[in-house]
Amino acid sequence: MTTSAPKTNRIGLTLADYKGSPSTLCDGCGHDAITSQIIKSFFELGLSPHQVAKLSGIGCSSKTPAYFLNQAHGFNAVHGRMPSIATGVSMANHNLTMIAVSGDGDTASIGLGQFCHLVRRNVPMIYIVENNGVYGLTKGQFSATADLGSKLKTGVLNELPPIDLCGLAIELGCGFVGRSFAGDPKQLTALIKAAASHKGTAVLDVISPCVTFNNHEGSTKSYKYAKEMETPLHELGYIPFFEQINVEYEPGSVQEVELHDGSKITLKKTEHDYDPTCAINAMKTIKQAHIDKQFLTGLLYIDEQKPDFTSLLRVGEAPLATLPEEKTRPSKEVLKEIMEALM
Amino acid sequence: MKTLVADSKEKLGKGKIVNDFSIQVATVNGSGSQSSNNVLMRSIFQMGIPVSGKNLFPSNIAGLPTWFTIRVNKDGYIARKAEIDILVAMNPQTAIDDVKALTPGSVCVSPVELKLDAIRSDVKHYQVPFSELAAKASDNLKLRKLLTNMIYVGVVAELLNISHPEIENAITKQFEGKAKAIDLNLNAVKLGREWAKENLKKEDAYTVEPMDKTQGKIIIDGNAAAALGCLFAGVTVVSWYPITPSSSLCEQLIDYLKEYRIDKETGKATFAVVQAEDELAAIGMSLGAGWAGARSMTSTSGPGISLMSEFAGYGYFTEIPTVVFDVQRVGPSTGMPTRTSQADLTSTYMLSHGDTKHIILLPGSVSECYELSLEAFELAEKFQTPVFVLTDLDLGMNNWMSDPFEYPTKPINRGKVLDAAALEKAGKFERYKDVDGDGIPYRTLPGTDHPLAAYFTRGSGHTEKATYTEKPEDYVNLMNRLEKKFNTARQFVPKPILSQSKDAKVGIIAFGSSHFAVEESRDELKAAGINSSYLRIRALPFTDELKKFVTDHERVYVVEQNRDGQMRDLIALEMPELATKLRSIRHYDGLPLDASFVTEAVIREEKK
Known part of the structure; x- marks a missing residue:
């Protein structure tokens, strides 16, 4: 028997180098499927794990950063407050690639305010919401993304409308908004990779069924419902900047969007003929999908022009975190000058 | 027992009281009296006489009463003096109460039309036609209101014998670079002064005489002093949410940072400031930045401290350095936002649920606002924990005389941080292990280029290797080490x-x-x-x-x-x-x- 060496990426690391500790979530949890796609995406992108900071709040989804990229610093914040931590981390060291995983409770309920302000500031990071419509760790209460009319296992009916995080993100000026499904690995990896190439907040709302508390008949976030209802707006592809691939497409059938780092996202049109560069169109599509009870996935909105938070801070290349004393402590003469002005 | 009248006669008749009295100016909030009061205080200060200034203001932008008190004291006492010696009663809303509160023998300067002499005959009244004089100062009605303030400066200056060149200097300083404003204000002072000289007969004992007790001294408020401490501590990330009385700390810090912390070679900022959406986010940002290696801080007051509670416990438990300023005001709840207090002490000391104890620094002067701010950053990084600096509205927002601040003598020490070379040498890294026996573990920063560098920060139970645990012995081990670290801090916090x-x-x-x-x-x-x-x-x-x-x-x-x-x-x-x-x-x-x-x-x- 011959053994072949494991495949390596452009920086010579194997897929195993991007793995984390074993998951402690329920068997079949949608979150684990997303974790696998994060590992795959980061491996294929060839990002250095030690240049990544992975962050989360509290909840089942927020446990997952422990399950990928063991060689990256991780931060499990308090419930709903990961965005403020992420903002601080970004200010201290904007050279880090930041990936955050949150849930629908962590983001749309307790953390809605911080989520909004993070998006509004356009802090450069990937923000994945593993959205299952329920609180798992506290055993199955509704979250604020549960659809109107959806049912809990106990038969309790949700009488409140959901908060659509994608619609909200677009409203707040987010320049990269995607919706996907844990059961659609191909689309999901394309979105994660493209999000990593985006300069600004990239929000990915990923429907991730909770096999224990929200996978039954009457749930709109179950595997069965999502599989049956998923309607991709387009067929998504991602071409990294380090690969020169030229694919021939039938004219007019594919829209290409160039991302900040030179990578490209390709959108092969379906019957929807959807243009994700128009915010008004995106909002309309999201609203219509709610009315039609459709589950649309894909890249809902993209704007590569919006300045990110780092550029607004007007800081230099080097991270503030490690600037030497001669850069951060003004001279003795400066203090003297200030004192004299106060005399 | 003396009668009030006898007492007042004695006070009025006992000759001169030199450089030992207090002046209270009563005005309406938003009337622009702040600059006049500063000019009055500064000119006395520049005559070499110790002064202090306290602004007693309402939680309001315009319309409610406000009082500014200047204490002049030859012996250098700069605390509040409860008794008012000279009242400048410019606010018709409060004039009657203000004059009633005076002790016999005090002085009252007031607009003639208020007829305050009818209320107290045991007070020496100087009644001034302020409206008439203001009409001479400017044709512009809005300006007249502002210049009235400078007219009372002129009247008081004449009565107290404050040197005119010092008034000129103070006005030039106050309106630095604005030639037109300097002219207008100087003219208004002169109008008041000349009118007083011609029309008022000095019949009280209060007067100033030049001294040499303020040479080389500065006047500054505690918030500005703390901001200077942060500036020279090398703060790199600042997050804040506006709240009285702490806002001016970060606002003044921002001014200093923009002036002195733009890299001359690159034109780039060596700092980042963010106005957060609330105090929960403010401390979150400051902890995130501290975790990633920045010298970070936030500043707030009581209600903000309450909101920061959860993250304060997180910072303590996961051992992240940051500095939190609490410029205390009266609580509980909204309390009295523009009044001073020291009532956040216990709650901040144990801020957060669970067994939590924080290092708290307590500056007692403006120079200590500066020094202990510098020290707070050192201690936060040395002990890898949030350090709280508790000042209060009186220290933070009022004007205090002080010796100039000293340049830091120690280089910046970032604490036990392992870089790639140190990790390579050590060959292993356990985030929460007490390697040195002082309770203080080693940390690494995200972005450190070494396979051993990474660890997982969590507010849940964690082992020495920063992995998740619910084991009783792990938890007890961690809590005991945190206590040990806290006890180590006893040897390093500023001594009494x-x-x-x-x-x-x-x-x-x-x-x-x-x-x-x-x-x-x-x-x-x-x-x-x-x-x-x-x-x-x-x-x-x-x-x-x-x-x-x-x-x-x-x-x-x-x-x-x-x-x-x-x-x-x-x-x-x-x-x-x-x-x-x-x-x-x-x-x-x-x-x-x-x-x-x-x-x-x-x-x-x-x-x-």
């Missing part, structure tokens, strides 16, 4: 300042802005035959000096500005065997502490 009087049986303990009132009170007590020693606490946790001080004195008065005697309780909690020696002096009406309050309280108790 001791002023020992030989054979004193009475000890006084105070902290923060109570300091200058206590110093003055000790002199008053001495004059009354009570010899006292004084220990000023500058930090929590307590250091050994405190226990010795309490042990060495028969009765120890703990002076503080809160209702519950919080510092007294904390001392009693830590040294219950000495608790019976402690007496509590509590001042909590929202006004700055004055010496007589302390003096009277001690005398009352000592004469029992």
Whole structure:
């Protein structure tokens, strides 16, 4: 028997180098499927794990950063407050690639305010919401993304409308908004990779069924419902900047969007003929999908022009975190000058 | 017993009272009197006479009454003086109450139309036609209102004999670079001064005479001083949410950063500031930045501290450095946002659920606002924990005279941070292991290029290797090490300042802005035959000096500005065997502490 060496990426690391500790979530949890796609995406992108900071709040989804990229610093914040931590981390060291995983409770309920302000500031990071419509760790209460009319296992009916995080993100000026499904690995990896190439907040709302508390008949976030209802707006592809691939497409059938780092996202049109560069169109599509009870996935909105938070801070290349004393402590003469002005 | 009239005659008739009085200017909030009051205070200061200025203002932008008090004191006492000697009653809303509150023999300068002389005949009135004079100062109605303030400066300057060149200097400084404003204001001062010279007959004792006691001194508020401390500590990330009375700390810091922390070679900022959406986010950002290696800080007041509670516990438990300023105001709840207090002490000391204890620094002067801010960043990184600096509105927002600040003598120390080379040398890294036996572990920063560098920060139970745990022994191990670290901090926090009087049986303990009132009170007590020693606490946790001080004195008065005697309780909690020696002096009406309050309280108790 011959053994072949494991495949390596452009920086010579194997897929195993991007793995984390074993998951402690329920068997079949949608979150684990997303974790696998994060590992795959980061491996294929060839990002250095030690240049990544992975962050989360509290909840089942927020446990997952422990399950990928063991060689990256991780931060499990308090419930709903990961965005403020992420903002601080970004200010201290904007050279880090930041990936955050949150849930629908962590983001749309307790953390809605911080989520909004993070998006509004356009802090450069990937923000994945593993959205299952329920609180798992506290055993199955509704979250604020549960659809109107959806049912809990106990038969309790949700009488409140959901908060659509994608619609909200677009409203707040987010320049990269995607919706996907844990059961659609191909689309999901394309979105994660493209999000990593985006300069600004990239929000990915990923429907991730909770096999224990929200996978039954009457749930709109179950595997069965999502599989049956998923309607991709387009067929998504991602071409990294380090690969020169030229694919021939039938004219007019594919829209290409160039991302900040030179990578490209390709959108092969379906019957929807959807243009994700128009915010008004995106909002309309999201609203219509709610009315039609459709589950649309894909890249809902993209704007590569919006300045990110780092550029607004007007800081230099080097991270503030490690600037030497001669850069951060003004001279003795400066203090003297200030004192004299106060005399 | 003397009658009021006899008393006032005595005061008016006893010749000159030189460089020892207080002036209170009563105006309407938003009327622009702040610059005039600064000019008045500065010109006296520039004559070499010690001064202090306190603004007693409402939580309002315009329309409500506000009072500015200048204390002039040849002996250098700069605490609040409760008694007003000279009232400038410019606010018709409060004029009657203001003049009624005066002690016999005081002076009252007021607009003639208020007819305040009809209310108090035992006060010396100087009535001035301010509207008429303002009409001469400008044709512009809006300007007239502002210039009226400078007219009273002129009248008061003439009455007190404040040197005109010093007024000119103060106005030039106040309106730096604005030639037109300087002219207009100087002219208004002259109008007031000349009118007073021609029309008023000096019939009171108060006057100023040049001294040499302010040479080389500065005037600054505590928030600006703290901002300077942050600037020279090399702060790199600042997050804040506006709240009175702390806003001006970050606002002044931003000004300094923009002026002095733009890299000359690249034109790039060596700092980042963010105005957060609330205080929960403000401390979150400051912790995130501290975790990633920045020198980070946030600044707030009571309501913000309450909101920061959860993250404060997180920072303590996961060991992340950051500095949190609490410029205290009156609570609970919204309380009185523009009044001073020291009532956040206990809640901040143990801020957050679970067993939590924080390092707290307690500056007692503007120079300590500067020095202890510098120290706070050092301690936060040394001990990898949030450090709280508690000042208050009186210290933070009022003008204090001080010696100039000293440039830091120690280089910046970032604490136990392992870089790639250090990791390579060590060959292993366990984030929460007590390697050195002082309870302080080593940390790494995200972005460190070494396979051993990464660890997972979590607010849940964690092992020495930073992995998740619910094992009883792991939790106990962690909590005990945190306690050990806290006890190590006792040797490194700023020591109390001791002023020992030989054979004193009475000890006084105070902290923060109570300091200058206590110093003055000790002199008053001495004059009354009570010899006292004084220990000023500058930090929590307590250091050994405190226990010795309490042990060495028969009765120890703990002076503080809160209702519950919080510092007294904390001392009693830590040294219950000495608790019976402690007496509590509590001042909590929202006004700055004055010496007589302390003096009277001690005398009352000592004469029992």
